[in-house]
Amino acid sequence: MARAAEDPRTRRTFEGVKLSVLQTSVATQLCAIADGPCVYEGESMRNSHAELGITGSEFDALVQILREEMDAAQVSTAAKNELLRRLAPMRRDIVVR
Numbered sequence: 460m461a462r463a464a465e466d467p468r469t470r471r472t473f474e475g476v477k478l479s480v481l482q483t484s485v486a487t488q489l490c491a492i493a494d495g496p497c498v499y500e501g502e503s504m505r506n507s508h509a510e511l512g513i514t515g516s517e518f519d520a521l522v523q524i525l526r527e528e529m530d531a532a533q534v535s536t537a538a539k540n541e542l543l544r545r546l547a548p549m550r551r552d553i554v555v556r
Contacts, residue, residue, distance in 0.1 A: 460478060460485060462528065463520075466520065469520050484499075484501045488501065489542070503552065505552040525543075
């Protein structure tokens with residue numbers, strides 16, 4: 460999240476956001492999506508992104524950052540692809556048409 464908040468392609472979305480709170484929420488959600496023991500109780504993706512006007516290119520840039528971070532953490536290709544497969548449906552709730 461810190462990289463995305465500083466990246467020129469995505470930083471607009473993070474302006475005025477309390478990054479530590481967002482990081483905790485995203486980590487919990489990723490844990491739940493990955494069948495971990497976490498329970499995500501935050502907003503839906505549609506509600507939390509409704510006013511942000513996120514474009515397809517911003518979303519794609521964030522996915523690229525996520526991929527690079529997982530590569531740096533030496534996440535296996537299979538695990539990385541499975542997580543990205545599970546996250547992909549969120550695009551329709553986040554990106555403005």
